[in-house]
Amino acid sequence: MRATTLLNTVLGIKFTRVTGVEFTQDGLVCDVEPTTEIPCCGGCGRRVRKVYDQRKPRLWRHLDLAGMSLELRYAPRRLRCAACGVTTEMVPWADPMSWFTHAFEQTVGYLAQESSKTVVSTMMRVAWATVGAIIGRVVERMLPSDRLAGLTHIGVDELSYRKHHKYVTIVVDHMTGRVVWAREGKNAETLRSFFEELGTERCALIQAVTIDMSKAYISAVSESAPNAQIIFDRFHVQRLVHDALDEVRRAEVRTLEDSQERSALKNTRFALQKNPWNLTKIEQTKLTELPKTNATLYRAYLLKESFAAILDRRQPNVVLMKLEEWISWAKHSGLKPFARVARTIAQHLDGIVAYVATGLSNARSEGTNGKVRTITRRSYGLHGASALIALIHLCCSGLNLQPVHVLPRFHQN
Numbered sequence: 001m002r003a004t005t006l007l008n009t010v011l012g013i014k015f016t017r018v019t020g021v022e023f024t025q026d027g028l029v030c031d032v033e034p035t036t037e038i039p040c041c042g043g044c045g046r047r048v049r050k051v052y053d054q055r056k057p058r059l060w061r062h063l064d065l066a067g068m069s070l071e072l073r074y075a076p077r078r079l080r081c082a083a084c085g086v087t088t089e090m091v092p093w094a095d096p097m098s099w100f101t102h103a104f105e106q107t108v109g110y111l112a113q114e115s116s117k118t119v120v121s122t123m124m125r126v127a128w129a130t131v132g133a134i135i136g137r138v139v140e141r142m143l144p145s146d147r148l149a150g151l152t153h154i155g156v157d158e159l160s161y162r163k164h165h166k167y168v169t170i171v172v173d174h175m176t177g178r179v180v181w182a183r184e185g186k187n188a189e190t191l192r193s194f195f196e197e198l199g200t201e202r203c204a205l206i207q208a209v210t211i212d213m214s215k216a217y218i219s220a221v222s223e224s225a226p227n228a229q230i231i232f233d234r235f236h237v238q239r240l241v242h243d244a245l246d247e248v249r250r251a252e253v254r255t256l257e258d259s260q261e262r263s264a265l266k267n268t269r270f271a272l273q274k275n276p277w278n279l280t281k282i283e284q285t286k287l288t289e290l291p292k293t294n295a296t297l298y299r300a301y302l303l304k305e306s307f308a309a310i311l312d313r314r315q316p317n318v319v320l321m322k323l324e325e326w327i328s329w330a331k332h333s334g335l336k337p338f339a340r341v342a343r344t345i346a347q348h349l350d351g352i353v354a355y356v357a358t359g360l361s362n363a364r365s366e367g368t369n370g371k372v373r374t375i376t377r378r379s380y381g382l383h384g385a386s387a388l389i390a391l392i393h394l395c396c397s398g399l400n401l402q403p404v405h406v407l408p409r410f411h412q413n
């Protein structure tokens with residue numbers, strides 16, 4: 001069997017024939033060519049008969065062969081396309097702008113869905129930054145074009161990256177738990193561009209949107225999705241109360257002169273923020289002593305705990321009543337941070353009670369949210385928001401990638 005015949009079978013790339021083989025210092029180089037008679041335009045994909053000239057041979061990385069690096073070599077033709085002008089022909093094994101074959105990119109995508117940066121880079125012998133560009137192309141090829149169809153219940157969340165200086169807005173379909181849309185930015189304009197993409201008809205079908213209490217999101221949703229009920233995400237609402245508690249604690253620490261007392265109070269931070277059933281023995285003791293050691297902080301703690309307990313209840317009318325009581329209590333607690341939070345909560349009461357009525361929150365797709373945050377950490381070293389967005393789509397939009405497995409096809413020429 002000739003080496004080229006053998007490699008034709010082993011590589012099994014569609015519409016591609018191996019014409020020569022050469023070993024170099026780096027590994028194996030296979031000369032290849034498309035089997036189609038008439039070349040296709042790299043710009044529009046149409047068949048073009050007029051060949052302009054032929055470029056110098058160039059290389060594409062393909063999957064390693066038994067641990068040896070393997071590259072395809074071909075001198076692409078330039079075509080005179082009626083629609084695009086002079087363009088380079090499309091090759092059957094790779095995207096027009098890529099130096100990697102489809103099979104290579106698909107494998108990188110498959111690995112990047114599940115494994116660490118190091119595994120992807122080491123196994124595939126590519127820099128992590130290059131992985132970002134590859135994922136971008138994989139996602140573009142695979143992301144279903146109808147992913148915005150049939151949306152009725154969605155969650156909008158912002159994601160900070162680059163040490164919290166930059167943001168990406170993410171839209172999750174509550175029904176499937178999948179990320180359906182993501183874009184850089186977190187202002188009203190960002191979210192508006194999602195609704196624009198959705199179009200008026202599909203916007204009218206949106207029944208519920210979970211968001212945080214930011215004015216930007218509220219105005220974008222109420223303008224663009226007239227039939228949608230706004231639900232304030234429980235996690236974000238509770239965070240306001242947690243932050244108020246922490247503000248009270250820090251203020252109390254500052255009033256103490258004795259350094260031992262100060263550090264004792266400083267150390268209560270985690271005990272105060274935790275759910276009571278998650279407390280360790282030591283933390284429990286700290287909290288038991290709190291009413292005696294610091295009555296102000298204890299009052300703040302009770303406010304935080306009772307707020308969470310209210311949101312745990314099931315009957316919207318009871319929750320509304322209890323929240324009104326809570327607001328009044330917080331306003332008159334003598335704790336400024338809580339009085340402030342109480343005003344915010346009073347302004348957004350409908351959307352908070354809507355959470356109890358519907359049970360919808362961004363935390364419902366917590367699997368997705370947690371995953372998105374892990375992905376953000378993995379995205380360090382990738383270039384810009386677009387690479388992060390591609391990685392989010394790759395891992396959270398339901399793309400099913402499989403490693404490339406080739407079977408021998410003996411009747412191929």
Ligand SMILES: [Zn+2]
Nearest residue numbers: 041044081084
């Ligand atoms: Zn063209």
